[in-house]
């Protein structure tokens with residue numbers, strides 16, 4: 001069975017914080033509330049959009065509401081690729097993995113439509129055999145079923161897979177699915193989230209690290 005590398009999106013493939021930050025601050029301004037610093041936004045990313053909006057509203061003493069979530073999702077889906085770019089070295093790493101016979105997939109807590117638009121706008125979509133978004137299945141990371149369902153969509157199983165992510169959710173989903181994980185040290189998660197997983201400091205290290213896990 002062909003080997004497959006499954007990537008997280010935000011903070012792993014793409015530096016998406018600028019557009020998440022801009023959309024969130026537009027929502028807050030529309031609600032008459034103060035915006036956030038970039039570090040605050042990065043600290044709220046990882047558990048999907050519902051959690052992001054919940055954390056943002058809670059930080060301003062407001063209850064969660066569905067209308068704010070819907071406003072954010074539609075604004076962000078439109079504007080996800082304004083400033084967001086692949087991390088330096090990611091396109092080359094994907095090309096090198098594909099050339100070495102790896103199939104590639106994306107497992108992200110970002111909503112599927114926004115993730116799809118973003119990958120297309122950045123010219124990355126062609127690399128991926130499957131995408132499992134935060135709303136594609138009834139569950140999402142850290143639930144290992146999110147990773148397993150993404151693999152199934154690509155016609156693959158966990159025994160041939162490696163996961164690459166920048167958040168504890170990625171490490172936990174991979175561990176639960178029996179898939180080795182590489183922690184993206186260039187991403188948004190603090191180093192302790194690696195929890196013992198090997199840490200790549202730069203995307204250029206990925207082809208060798210991934211091959212070492214599933215030779």
Ligand SMILES: O=C(O)COP(=O)(O)O
Pocket residue numbers: 008009010011044045046047048049052107108109110111134167
């Ligand atoms: O949308 C999020 O909160 C995180 O998305 P990710 O799973 O691609 O890092």
Ligand SMILES: [Mg+2]
Pocket residue numbers: 008009010011012046165166167187
């Ligand atoms: Mg991430």
